[in-house]
Amino acid sequence: FIAIKVDREERPDVDRVYMTYFQATQGGGGWPLSVWLTPQLQPFFAGTYFPPSSDRRYNRPGFKEILLNLNEAWSTKSNDIIDKSKDAIEKLTKAIEKQAASIETDPDLPSNTSVQTCFAYFANDFDDDNGGFGTHPKFPQPVNFNFLLTHAALNHQANGKVDTSQLAIEITKMTLKKMSLGGINDQIGKGFHRYSTDDRWHVPHFEKMLYDQGQLAVSLADTYAITKDELIxxxxxxxxxxxxxxxxxxxxxxxxxxxxxxxxxxxxxxxK
Structure with missing residues (x-):
């Protein structure tokens, strides 16, 4: 094996290619992403996190075991692996091209119907008890807050629909306050962790990303400017x-x- 480590922060284009392959072939996603390629640079196997050694408790193979199994498979069935890899790439390429062709490009802004549909989705998916959207794991997703606050401002100015505008603001404010009081917000060192493993923003994944801090700073600042909520x-x-x-x-x-x-x-x- 020739090991090549790619920083997805520096090369998101490379990450996107192989993540698309992983999602298309296995229906999942996540990082760290490990992908094995043929000498022709065509992927034939991928996965996310593998522990150093096999973990029998969760029936998860270890990285060493994966390497040994792939080495044996390549030694005995390399032609089959290459053929299947080519077939997978061809199908994936056709699917991407078909999807791209079906998307209508419109230089104009999204229609009001599209905006209302998007807002209705967030309102229906909102967790009334804990804030945020859907169930665990819960990510901050500040772009959602940006949309909701922009929707509130434009909808209020254009249509006078104060109730809808206020709902968008309340969804954003409640979510940010729940996050602020939860474990996803480092209560000692400060700053937001990557995501929460539960619905209540209580138990975080302890990684902290710069881009999360930057985007959340904008969401917090905008929400504070509107609500003057001191916690925010x-x-x-x-x-x-x-x-x-x-x-x-x-x-x-x-x-x-x-x-x-x-x-x-x-x-x-x-x-560290």
């Missing part, structure tokens, strides 16, 4: 303090793209 305002200030303290490169400027989910390696370590 304080959460915004805490988030900015976290980014400046932990994600900013003190020597060369700029920002780190993420803080990983690992704990300190040793008891007395000061940095």
């Amino acid at each position: 305002g304080q959460t915004l200030r805490d988030l900015i303090s976290y980014v400046e303290r932990d994600l900013r490169h003190s020597k060369h400027g700029g920002f780190y793209c993420a803080e990983d989910a690992d704990s300190l390696s040793k008891k007395n370590d000061k940095q």
